[in-house]
Amino acid sequence: MNRKIIIAAPAKVNLTLDIKGKYPDGYHELETVMHHIDLLDQVTIETAPSGIEVASSSSLVPDNQDNLAYPAAELILKAYGSGEGVKIYIEKNIPVAAGLAGGSTDAAAVLTGINQLYNYGLTQEKLMEIGLKIGADVPFCLYHRTALARGKGELLTPLEKEVKLLFVVVKPELQISTAEVYREFDLAQVEKFPDISSFLVAWNHYNIKGIAINIVNVLESVSIKKHGEIATIKDKLNKLGALNAVMSGSGPSVFGIFADQKIAEQAAAVLSQEYREVFLVSSYNSAY
Ligand code: ATP
Numbered sequence: 215m216n217r218k219i220i221i222a223a224p225a226k227v228n229l230t231l232d233i234k235g236k237y238p239d240g241y242h243e244l245e246t247v248m249h250h251i252d253l254l255d256q257v258t259i260e261t262a263p264s265g266i267e268v269a270s271s272s273s274l275v276p277d278n279q280d281n282l283a284y285p286a287a288e289l290i291l292k293a294y295g296s297g298e299g300v301k302i303y304i305e306k307n308i309p310v311a312a313g314l315a316g317g318s319t320d321a322a323a324v325l326t327g328i329n330q331l332y333n334y335g336l337t338q339e340k341l342m343e344i345g346l347k348i349g350a351d352v353p354f355c356l357y358h359r360t361a362l363a364r365g366k367g368e369l370l371t372p373l374e375k376e377v378k379l380l381f382v383v384v385k386p387e388l389q390i391s392t393a394e395v396y397r398e399f400d401l402a403q404v405e406k407f408p409d410i411s412s413f414l415v416a417w418n419h420y421n422i423k424g425i426a427i428n429i430v431n432v433l434e435s436v437s438i439k440k441h442g443e444i445a446t447i448k449d450k451l452n453k454l455g456a457l458n459a460v461m462s463g464s465g466p467s468v469f470g471i472f473a474d475q476k477i478a479e480q481a482a483a484v485l486s487q488e489y490r491e492v493f494l495v496s497s498y499n500s501a502y
Contacts, residue, residue: 218260219331223323224250224498225314226354227381227462227469230408231431233399234364241350241366242396245410247373247417248351249360250498251381255316256305257283257323259331265299266291272306275317285348286321287328293344294334300324309385309491313392313463315351322355358499362410377420378497380472382456382482384447385491388466395436395464403435426457426471437465444468447489454481 228246235243266288268281275281283302291298302324308316325341328334336344338356345352350366359372408430416424438445444461447468451459455477456470472478482494 216261217331218258219327221257221259221323221327223255223257223308223319223355225253225255225308225316225319226250226351227314227383227467228431229360229425229429229460230410230413231433231463232408232410233401233432237366242399243365244363244367245408246363246367247360247410247413248354248363248367249379250358251314251383252495252498253308253314253383253493254498255308255320255323257320257327258303258305259324259327260301260303261331262299262301264297267299267301268304269302270304270306272304272310274310275304275306282317282321282348282352283324286324286345286352289344289347290325290328290334290336290341294336295332298332300328300331309467311389312385312467312491313390313461313465314383314385314467315355315463318349318351319355321345321348321352325352325356360497360499373414374418375420376497376499377417377422377425378499379422379425380475380478381469381493381495381497382451382454382472382478382485383462383467383469383493383495384451384485384489385467386441386443386447386489388441388443390437390441390464390466392464395433398436399433400435403439404432405435406430407432422471422473423457429458429460429471431460431462433464434461437461441466447485450485451481454484456481
């Protein structure tokens with residue numbers, strides 16, 4: 215009889231994002247605080263005698279080998295299986311191509327799910343090593359902590375504490391190419407850099423105002439220049455009571471941090487009249 219497992223796959227936001235340099239292969243060297251949020255895809259994985267099938271609830275996500283879930287399944291089944299296969303179904307709730315690591319978290323969920331379903335007994339470190347072959351964000355998606363990520367995003371140091379934050383996330387209907395944003399990044403155009411020491415002091419004191427003041431993303435210098443809408447959403451979030459608002463990853467999603475649930479609910483309600491994809495979410499941590 216077929217067995218199945220359902221894994222919750224959380225999105226991430228970058229609370230800070232800085233670029234420290236460039237590697238010879240063209241990739242940028244990052245320093246970014248990554249944080250899981252309670253905006254979840256639901257990934258169902260079912261045993262199959264052989265092969266890999268991928269399907270999802272979204273027409274924006276490929277139902278074939280281009281889905282990041284596919285290489286995740288292929289890598290782990292080839293290395294640790296003995297011919298068995300899987301059927302994967304992704305209930306997509308995370309906006310696609312949004313700067314929220316939707317594809318990477320699905321790939322991470324597939325690795326976790328297949329490891330459990332077939333009892334391969336692989337450690338989290340091993341899964342992260344396999345995940346890195348799929349993408350630089352996948353190791354973080356397998357990591358159940360808020361982390362300072364360096365390198366291409368794969369060198370993770372956990373923050374000392376976990377702080378539960380309240381967010382309103384807005385994903386405008388803009389198409390942004392991550393590759394293009396990084397290609398066009400120009401240090402000279404950056405107006406504000408993250409102060410990671412101040413961020414960490416605030417974080418370690420559970421100082422939500424201090425954390426909010428220190429959310430900064432240098433990639434806004436590229437994305438906002440092309441899409442003024444991103445700056446408009448930041449303004450709107452601030453006017454609606456956010457302590458501060460910033461773009462996640464290479465965008466176009468913008469999130470505001472709120473201190474008060476009621477104010478956040480009202481802000482989300484107002485923004486929902488204008489934007490189709492608005493989410494009121496909190497931090498995601500299996501410990502909560
Ligand atoms: P990141 O924050 O890591 O840059 P993102 O949130 O900007 O990622 P994704 O949602 O992962 O971007 O989607 C990027 C592209 O990957 C999309 O164009 C989509 O077609 C493709 N893709 C492949 N697999 C998936 C998946 N499981 N979920 C979402 N997108 C996927």
